[in-house]
Amino acid sequence: MRGRTRAAEAPPWVPFEDRRRARDEKREAVLRMAVKMFLDEGYHRTTLNEVAARLNITKPALYNYFGSKEDILIECYRLGQEMFETSFAEIESESGSGIDKLRRLITAYAHVMMQDFGMCLVRLDDRELAAEARANVRAAKRNYDMAFRTYVARGISDGSIVPCDPKLATLTITGALNWIGHWYRPDGALPAATIADEFAVRLTQGLATR
Amino acid sequence: MRGRTRAAEAPPWVPFEDRRRARDEKREAVLRMAVKMFLDEGYHRTTLNEVAARLNITKPALYNYFGSKEDILIECYRLGQEMFETSFAEIESESGSGIDKLRRLITAYAHVMMQDFGMCLVRLDDRELAAEARANVRAAKRNYDMAFRTYVARGISDGSIVPCDPKLATLTITGALNWIGHWYRPDGALPAATIADEFAVRLTQGLATR
Amino acid sequence: MRGRTRAAEAPPWVPFEDRRRARDEKREAVLRMAVKMFLDEGYHRTTLNEVAARLNITKPALYNYFGSKEDILIECYRLGQEMFETSFAEIESESGSGIDKLRRLITAYAHVMMQDFGMCLVRLDDRELAAEARANVRAAKRNYDMAFRTYVARGISDGSIVPCDPKLATLTITGALNWIGHWYRPDGALPAATIADEFAVRLTQGLATR
Amino acid sequence: MRGRTRAAEAPPWVPFEDRRRARDEKREAVLRMAVKMFLDEGYHRTTLNEVAARLNITKPALYNYFGSKEDILIECYRLGQEMFETSFAEIESESGSGIDKLRRLITAYAHVMMQDFGMCLVRLDDRELAAEARANVRAAKRNYDMAFRTYVARGISDGSIVPCDPKLATLTITGALNWIGHWYRPDGALPAATIADEFAVRLTQGLATR
DNA sequence: TATGAATGAGCTTTCATTCAT
DNA sequence: AATGAATGAAAGCTCATTCAT
Numbered sequence: 001m002r003g004r005t006r007a008a009e010a011p012p013w014v015p016f017e018d019r020r021r022a023r024d025e026k027r028e029a030v031l032r033m034a035v036k037m038f039l040d041e042g043y044h045r046t047t048l049n050e051v052a053a054r055l056n057i058t059k060p061a062l063y064n065y066f067g068s069k070e071d072i073l074i075e076c077y078r079l080g081q082e083m084f085e086t087s088f089a090e091i092e093s094e095s096g097s098g099i100d101k102l103r104r105l106i107t108a109y110a111h112v113m114m115q116d117f118g119m120c121l122v123r124l125d126d127r128e129l130a131a132e133a134r135a136n137v138r139a140a141k142r143n144y145d146m147a148f149r150t151y152v153a154r155g156i157s158d159g160s161i162v163p164c165d166p167k168l169a170t171l172t173i174t175g176a177l178n179w180i181g182h183w184y185r186p187d188g189a190l191p192a193a194t195i196a197d198e199f200a201v202r203l204t205q206g207l208a209t210r
Numbered sequence: 211m212r213g214r215t216r217a218a219e220a221p222p223w224v225p226f227e228d229r230r231r232a233r234d235e236k237r238e239a240v241l242r243m244a245v246k247m248f249l250d251e252g253y254h255r256t257t258l259n260e261v262a263a264r265l266n267i268t269k270p271a272l273y274n275y276f277g278s279k280e281d282i283l284i285e286c287y288r289l290g291q292e293m294f295e296t297s298f299a300e301i302e303s304e305s306g307s308g309i310d311k312l313r314r315l316i317t318a319y320a321h322v323m324m325q326d327f328g329m330c331l332v333r334l335d336d337r338e339l340a341a342e343a344r345a346n347v348r349a350a351k352r353n354y355d356m357a358f359r360t361y362v363a364r365g366i367s368d369g370s371i372v373p374c375d376p377k378l379a380t381l382t383i384t385g386a387l388n389w390i391g392h393w394y395r396p397d398g399a400l401p402a403a404t405i406a407d408e409f410a411v412r413l414t415q416g417l418a419t420r
Numbered sequence: 421m422r423g424r425t426r427a428a429e430a431p432p433w434v435p436f437e438d439r440r441r442a443r444d445e446k447r448e449a450v451l452r453m454a455v456k457m458f459l460d461e462g463y464h465r466t467t468l469n470e471v472a473a474r475l476n477i478t479k480p481a482l483y484n485y486f487g488s489k490e491d492i493l494i495e496c497y498r499l500g501q502e503m504f505e506t507s508f509a510e511i512e513s514e515s516g517s518g519i520d521k522l523r524r525l526i527t528a529y530a531h532v533m534m535q536d537f538g539m540c541l542v543r544l545d546d547r548e549l550a551a552e553a554r555a556n557v558r559a560a561k562r563n564y565d566m567a568f569r570t571y572v573a574r575g576i577s578d579g580s581i582v583p584c585d586p587k588l589a590t591l592t593i594t595g596a597l598n599w600i601g602h603w604y605r606p607d608g609a610l611p612a613a614t615i616a617d618e619f620a621v622r623l624t625q626g627l628a629t630r
Numbered sequence: 631m632r633g634r635t636r637a638a639e640a641p642p643w644v645p646f647e648d649r650r651r652a653r654d655e656k657r658e659a660v661l662r663m664a665v666k667m668f669l670d671e672g673y674h675r676t677t678l679n680e681v682a683a684r685l686n687i688t689k690p691a692l693y694n695y696f697g698s699k700e701d702i703l704i705e706c707y708r709l710g711q712e713m714f715e716t717s718f719a720e721i722e723s724e725s726g727s728g729i730d731k732l733r734r735l736i737t738a739y740a741h742v743m744m745q746d747f748g749m750c751l752v753r754l755d756d757r758e759l760a761a762e763a764r765a766n767v768r769a770a771k772r773n774y775d776m777a778f779r780t781y782v783a784r785g786i787s788d789g790s791i792v793p794c795d796p797k798l799a800t801l802t803i804t805g806a807l808n809w810i811g812h813w814y815r816p817d818g819a820l821p822a823a824t825i826a827d828e829f830a831v832r833l834t835q836g837l838a839t840r
Numbered sequence: 841t842a843t844g845a846a847t848g849a850g851c852t853t854t855c856a857t858t859c860a861t
Numbered sequence: 862a863a864t865g866a867a868t869g870a871a872a873g874c875t876c877a878t879t880c881a882t
Binding site for chain 4: 875876877878879880
């Protein structure tokens with residue numbers, strides 16, 4: 001009865017749509033809470049009980065949104081990877097010399113590294129993941145490294161970067177960038193944009209021709 | 211014959227000394243195995259049972275050498291800290307311009323970071339430690355950062371380093387260095403000395419005046 | 421039909437109430453089983469596994485009702501103390517001469533001492549408890565002793581008890597009473613009421629004036 | 631050779647005797663320390679390590695004197711029983727009316743109950759013992775109870791004690807006496823002799839004819 | 841006789857996960 | 862969709878006891 005009355009008042013797909021949206025919002029809320037707690041306390045020391053409690057729900061309710069604790073972790077990684085990959089794709093689609101693109105890549109990478117899901121990739125331990133998911137994550141990380149290396153190599157080719165070993169050059173750059181995830185505090189003295197821009201300058205200082 | 215001769219030559223406390231030495235050696239063996247496994251598998255996923263099994267002893271035997279799992283972890287950190295601090299003290303005692311000492315610090319830090327106990331400080335999670343030990347470790351880490359910052363500042367003063375913000379300059383250097391602990395493989399293509407020397411050059415390229 | 425009728429009659433919170441009641445009942449069942457086993461076998465020798473097994477549940481299920489083994493013990497003591505204190509309060513609120521109240525106290529104390537939770541106070545070892553809980557229990561025990569001593573002193577004042585040292589007089593009385601917890605068997609030859617009444621007579625025989 | 635020389639100097643059994651005496655003394659020292667700690671901390675919470683440490687020896691050394699922890703406990707009980715039985719035998723061998731002997735028994739029992747080995751029988755848990763030793767201890771305890779009951783009955787027969795139920799009369803007496811083991815402190819305000827004498831008076835006050 | 845080292849057995853506690861409702 | 866309750870699996874730690882020396 002009630003259902004019909006409602007259906008008459010509004011397009012029939014609205015409740016479903018609403019319901020799905022509500023569901024998605026809750027799922028996201030779980031994810032945002034979980035990532036914060038994973039980063040704060042570590043994956044192992046974060047119990048699902050505590051995650052649920054902070055969301056004012058109970059532990060089994062989480063299983064409506066995720067199949068397992070590991071699934072939550074996988075999703076954290078996935079969202080982080082998405083952020084990286086979106087940034088990277090945009091840079092790749094643009095034109096510019098090797099050094100230009102390298103600088104843009106550094107800036108973009110730094111920005112992602114200062115967000116919860118982005119820093120997951122360096123702060124959380126991918127050995128928590130089962131083989132498949134772990135392989136996936138590691139492949140992604142390697143790809144990001146390769147992106148840096150590719151731009152360095154391109155810069156050497158097009159003369160915008162001084163001749164050097166792209167592998168070693170990249171290792172210092174990505175190291176400095178990844179470490180951001182370990183010290184950055186959103187409420188700290190340094191704003192994210194400053195950090196990102198400074199790093200782009202500093203990390204390419206020795207590489208640029210001129 | 212030899213036995214007798216020895217007995218005549220050696221002081222009577224030898225057996226005790228032997229025992230103590232054997233004990234110390236075993237303690238160290240535990241530690242070396244533990245640190246390897248902590249680094250390989252993570253602290254949480256490494257069970258004392260497995261550590262013991264790999265040493266061909268049983269779990270409770272470990273308690274002859276360490277009071278708790280956490281004590282083993284603390285000792286790993288302590289040995290790492292010792293390595294850093296020994297290196298640092300030597301550099302501090304030498305003379306040289308700011309940039310010189312910074313370079314030596316980078317080389318030394320990189321070397322320690324490529325050894326098991328040294329990389330503990332960045333690979334293991336100090337949140338596993340109870341309050342006191344954790345505070346200790348974090349203070350040590352801060353000190354190391356300060357050492358870098360101090361040399362940069364000194365270099366700016368003595369004109370060997372270009373004027374810049376020591377804090378930001380240091381963040382890229384220590385980031386790149388700390389990250390070594392996450393990618394270095396003793397059996398990899400790059401020898402430790404190469405990495406250390408290259409990093410010293412690269413990470414100061416943009417800082418040196420001339 | 422019946423379902424509906426019931427639903428109409430009963431308030432909607434009944435299921436919740438039911439659940440809570442069920443929960444409380446189970447908690448009590450745990451407690452009753454635990455106290456029996458603690459008394460039978462001793463606290464240390466009673467494992468949570470055995471407690472759980474006798475209740476046809478598993479060990480971790482116990483942790484739904486109690487935070488730790490010690491918490492169960494604390495609760496046993498608390499229930500025992502409650503029984504003593506309820507009895508005592510009632511006697512205190514009544515009127516009567518010192519010897520009258522002493523006799524009533526003896527009877528009441530004996531009765532509590534012949535019940536599981538009551539005899540906990542003398543049969544279980546309060547050194548199993550952590551400092552705070554132990555202090556609490558010991559204070560309670562001292563209070564009970566003081567109640568006896570107070571009534572003896574009062575009886576001496578009002579002339580219903582012959583002059584004597586209240587401390588020593590009390591020590592024989594409470595000793596005899598506390599020991600009940602060590603020999604009383606519910607299925608033994610002597611009914612609880614007989615014991616309580618006899619003790620009230622016997623233990624005051626030498627004290628009453630006339 | 632050396633043996634002979636020695637044998638010539640002194641009776642051959644002396645060293646053996648000495649050695650045995652030394653051994654016995656050590657055994658006793660273990661026992662005295664153990665009983666103190668069992669009483670102080672409880673049998674379970676007293677570890678052999680701690681016993682050994684307090685004697686400035688090591689844990690396995692204890693096994694030279696006792697076959698197991700339980701053996702130590704058994705010996706504590708045995709020594710306590712000996713004390714009781716010696717006292718009892720002496721009283722039994724004397725003459726006197728029922729009430730006289732009952733009073734002497736109370737005094738003697740109280741005295742034993744105020745000594746370490748004596749109070750073992752009521753302070754330590756005989757369920758720690760394996761079946762045989764436990765049966766032995768329990769039989770002894772029953773015997774002591776029976777001694778009291780016998781003297782009460784004898785007193786009723788010879789007219790020195792008023793007619794009453796010997797079982798119930800005895801329960802108050804032995805209860806008060808056994809409880810001494812739970813509150814007596816050697817360094818307390820009441821001297822042992824006072825306690826023993828007072829108890830003898832008080833606990834028979836209601837029983838004596840005249 | 842005494843020791844350091846090792847062991848086996850056992851216990852409490854934790855936690856992700858499942859299930860009936 | 863959500864809950865309370867329960868579970869299996871596992872981990873760290875303790876301790877009496879044994880053994881080679």
